[in-house]
Amino acid sequence: xxxxxxxxxxxxxxxxxxxxxxxxxxxxxxxxxxxxxxxxxxxxxxxxxxxxxxxxxxxxxxxxxxxxxxxxxxxxxxxxxxxxxxxxxxxxxxxxxxxxxxxxxxxxxxxxxxxxxxxxxxxxxxxxxxxxxxxxxxxxxxxxxxxxxxxxxxxxxxxxxxxxxxxxxxxxxxxxxxxxxxxxxxxxxxxxxxxxxxxxxxxxxxxxxxxxxxxxxxxxxxxxxxxxxxxxxxxxxxxxxxxxxxxxxxxxxxxxxxxxxxxxxxxxxxxxxxxxxxxxxxxxxxxxxxxxxxxxxxxxxxxxxxxxxxxxxxxxxxxxxxxxxxxxxxxxxxxxxxxxxxxxxxxxxxxxxxxxxxxxxxxxxxxxxxxxxxxxxxxxxxxxxxxxxxxxxxxxxxxxxxxxxxxxxxxxxxxxxxxxxxxxxxxxxxxxxxxxxxxxxxxxxxxxxxxxxxxxxxxxxxxxxxxxxxxxxxxxxxxxxxxxxxxxxxxxxxxxxxxxxxxxxxxxxxxxxxxxxxxxxxxxxxxxxxxxxxxxxxxxxxxxxxxxxxxxxxxxxxxxxxxxxxxxxxxxxxxxxxxxxxxxxxxxxxxxx
Amino acid sequence: xxxxxxxxxxxxxxxxxxxxxxxxxxxxxxxxxxxxxxxxxxxxxxxxxxxxxxxxxxxxxxxxxxxxxxxxxxxxxxxxxxxxxxxxxxxxxxxxxxxxxxxxxxxxxxxxxxxxxxxxxxxxxxxxxxxxxxxxxxxxxxxxxxxxxxxxxxxxxxxxxxxxxxxxxxxxxxxxxxxxxxx
Numbered sequence: 001x002x003x004x005x006x007x008x009x010x011x012x013x014x015x016x017x018x019x020x021x022x023x024x025x026x027x028x029x030x031x032x033x034x035x036x037x038x039x040x041x042x043x044x045x046x047x048x049x050x051x052x053x054x055x056x057x058x059x060x061x062x063x064x065x066x067x068x069x070x071x072x073x074x075x076x077x078x079x080x081x082x083x084x085x086x087x088x089x090x091x092x093x094x095x096x097x098x099x100x101x102x103x104x105x106x107x108x109x110x111x112x113x114x115x116x117x118x119x120x121x122x123x124x125x126x127x128x129x130x131x132x133x134x135x136x137x138x139x140x141x142x143x144x145x146x147x148x149x150x151x152x153x154x155x156x157x158x159x160x161x162x163x164x165x166x167x168x169x170x171x172x173x174x175x176x177x178x179x180x181x182x183x184x185x186x187x188x189x190x191x192x193x194x195x196x197x198x199x200x201x202x203x204x205x206x207x208x209x210x211x212x213x214x215x216x217x218x219x220x221x222x223x224x225x226x227x228x229x230x231x232x233x234x235x236x237x238x239x240x241x242x243x244x245x246x247x248x249x250x251x252x253x254x255x256x257x258x259x260x261x262x263x264x265x266x267x268x269x270x271x272x273x274x275x276x277x278x279x280x281x282x283x284x285x286x287x288x289x290x291x292x293x294x295x296x297x298x299x300x301x302x303x304x305x306x307x308x309x310x311x312x313x314x315x316x317x318x319x320x321x322x323x324x325x326x327x328x329x330x331x332x333x334x335x336x337x338x339x340x341x342x343x344x345x346x347x348x349x350x351x352x353x354x355x356x357x358x359x360x361x362x363x364x365x366x367x368x369x370x371x372x373x374x375x376x377x378x379x380x381x382x383x384x385x386x387x388x389x390x391x392x393x394x395x396x397x398x399x400x401x402x403x404x405x406x407x408x409x410x411x412x413x414x415x416x417x418x419x420x421x422x423x424x425x426x427x428x429x430x431x432x433x434x435x436x437x438x439x440x441x442x443x444x445x446x447x448x449x450x451x452x453x454x455x456x457x458x459x460x461x462x463x464x465x466x467x468x469x470x471x472x473x474x475x476x477x478x479x480x481x482x483x484x485x486x487x488x489x490x491x492x493x494x495x496x497x498x499x500x501x502x503x504x505x506x507x508x509x510x511x512x513x514x515x516x517x518x519x520x521x522x523x524x525x526x527x528x529x530x531x532x533x534x535x536x537x538x539x540x541x542x543x544x545x546x547x548x549x550x551x552x553x554x555x556x557x558x559x560x561x562x563x564x565x566x567x568x569x570x571x572x573x574x575x576x577x578x579x580x581x582x583x584x585x586x587x588x589x590x591x592x593x
Numbered sequence: 594x595x596x597x598x599x600x601x602x603x604x605x606x607x608x609x610x611x612x613x614x615x616x617x618x619x620x621x622x623x624x625x626x627x628x629x630x631x632x633x634x635x636x637x638x639x640x641x642x643x644x645x646x647x648x649x650x651x652x653x654x655x656x657x658x659x660x661x662x663x664x665x666x667x668x669x670x671x672x673x674x675x676x677x678x679x680x681x682x683x684x685x686x687x688x689x690x691x692x693x694x695x696x697x698x699x700x701x702x703x704x705x706x707x708x709x710x711x712x713x714x715x716x717x718x719x720x721x722x723x724x725x726x727x728x729x730x731x732x733x734x735x736x737x738x739x740x741x742x743x744x745x746x747x748x749x750x751x752x753x754x755x756x757x758x759x760x761x762x763x764x765x766x767x768x769x770x771x772x773x774x775x776x
């Protein structure tokens with residue numbers, strides 16, 4: 001990285017360029033390095049999570065299959081390489097936890113947000129660089145603690161990423177992995193909360209206080225808006241999950257009974273607890289858990305809203321409506337957590353109370369989708385890989401969103417909630433959509449991060465095969481759910497269920513295929529990092545501040561000066577001048593004026 | 594679109610950071626309060642009298658807020674380090690007092706797992722105590738920075754630390770009220 005000698009930081013929060021290797025690459029205070037560290041962690045986590053899903057899919061396709069090496073690694077969980085139902089559940093738990101927390105939260109929010117947000121607002125760094133560094137290393141520690149659950153004798157927990165009490169609270173009587181494994185899970189997620197709270201605090205203070213001259217809220221790029229709203233949601237959500245984890249840990253180690261009811265007999269053992277409320281865990285968890293869905297997806301909204309106009313060469317339709325809708329989604333996300341609990345024996349009137357805001361939240365989401373589609377209409381579309389993933393994002397988000405209409409209604413959800421229908425729904429709307437946002441962001445900002453272009457041909461092949469692959473995996477799951485295939489079952493071997501095994505095999509093949517396709521992405525990533533064509537400052541002809549500085553940016557982002565902003569981020573399709581866009585720092589008047 | 598040209602900060606990042614931190618702590622306490630309200634409806638909830646020493650502790654904490662204001666001397670540029678040290682000492686005294694309150698409960702046979710009421714007492718006081726130790730660290734940091742008279746950043750740091758310290762006093766009053774009414 002280049003460091004101009006004159007780039008002495010002026011603001012009191014800033015810090016000088018690092019000298020030692022440790023400060024430069026490991027315990028770095030630079031938001032750009034921390035952003036890359038988060039993305040690296042997410043990459044390791046997503047490979048781990050995907051490998052776990054492969055093991056599950058292989059088992060679902062053939063429950064008698066002996067997977068080579070598995071028996072050696074986990075002699076208890078997979079004797080002779082054939083996994084036990086409990087081991088299947090522990091894979092499912094770890095897959096969900098790793099993906100939701102360490103991929104869908106870290107990459108789109110902490111990763112891209114850290115790298116891009118300060119540059120987009122014209123700041124030299126985050127408001128609190130030390131907190132920022134702590135945020136990453138605390139998150140990294142949380143990941144290590146979680147993964148260590150694989151290496152304790154009884155293995156990882158089996159209670160799912162939602163860790164429902166009381167089975168998550170009573171300890172080893174509740175099954176293999178529910179002792180030490182579940183405790184490690186609770187500690188890991190507690191630590192993770194601390195890391196994300198530090199991150200959210202930084203994002204909020206930075207966006208409010210460190211904007212450069214002229215960067216009014218109305219001129220804030222949409223991705224920055226999305227990260228800012230996400231950080232507010234995150235601050236609230238993780239502030240609630242942390243106490244829940246503390247109480248769960250105390251139930252485990254201190255003998256308290258916050259979540260364990262009286263007279264509970266598990267594995268023929270009367271539990272020495274009394275009076276706790278298992279439902280309390282569900283409420284606390286989902287009060288965090290539903291907003292978590294938006295923590296995963298809102299940065300994707302921002303990334304797509306940022307990238308679409310660049311490659312449509314046309315201003316985004318209704319930018320203020322977009323921001324208002326994102327804020328509305330943020331508010332509503334705190335009124336709908338009960339829709340995850342329709343099966344908890346909830347009073348039908350309460351269920352209606354949660355159902356109505358759930359249906360209302362589709363209105364701002366639909367408006368945003370229509371704004372995207374409207375922005376494409378009549379544009380000069382450039383189908384770069386980043387653009388394709390944005391369009392793919394809209395597609396999978398709509399596909400996943402439509403099944404949400406069904407699930408939002410308690411009378412239908414009661415039948416579908418325990419089935420693959422829900423698995424298909426949330427993988428589309430939260431998992432794949434957020435992943436497409438991550439891919440779009442990677443192809444778009446890679447030149448800024450590393451100063452080199454990614455290979456577009458490989459990228460387009462990656463997109464096309466991934467797009468087909470994810471539909472082949474998750475679309476049939478809706479049918480399986482309607483057919484009655486219960487999720488969390490490790491095998492469908494009884495007479496009634498046998499008929500769905502061919503479809504499960506199809507999904508397994510599609511999952512393996514889609515996974516292999518990701519090797520193209522990894523190859524492209526590594527090759528482009530070292531051999532990619534050099535990137536100019538502004539290869540996409542975009543308007544926002546990160547494209548006014550060099551690729552990669554210097555340590556203080558703008559080489560010792562503060563950019564002055566005079567334009568909004570949406571000035572595309574200008575006529576009557578050399579370029580069809582106006583940079584945010586351009587001195588000229590607005591186009592068409 | 595307004596043609597605003599000055600830098601947009603209406604406040605310092607440190608102050609904003611403390612406000613955001615306060616929001617996070619309030620939400621955490623709200624979650625614990627919710628759990629407490631749900632949990633106390635069960636029959637195993639034991640009512641017990643709070644250890645009397647926590648009223649002394651309360652007084653100590655309130656006095657520390659006053660001494661902190663005294664240290665700031667009504668907006669003087671450099672804070673009075675003596676009063677700052679006294680504030681810091683009172684903060685530590687409060688923590689010691691809370692530990693004494695715990696040993697009082699232990700002597701009564703009320704442990705963490707005895708009853709959800711005692712559990713919440715320990716959890717909430719520990720939560721507050723840990724945050725207070727964070728405040729003590731912040732004051733120590735400010736004290737270190739005021740050693741050099743020319744350190745202009747110290748004023749901002751003291752400003753932020755003061756906001757946090759007063760918040761902890763208010764938070765303690767809330768927790769005391771909650772514990773008094775519910776235990």
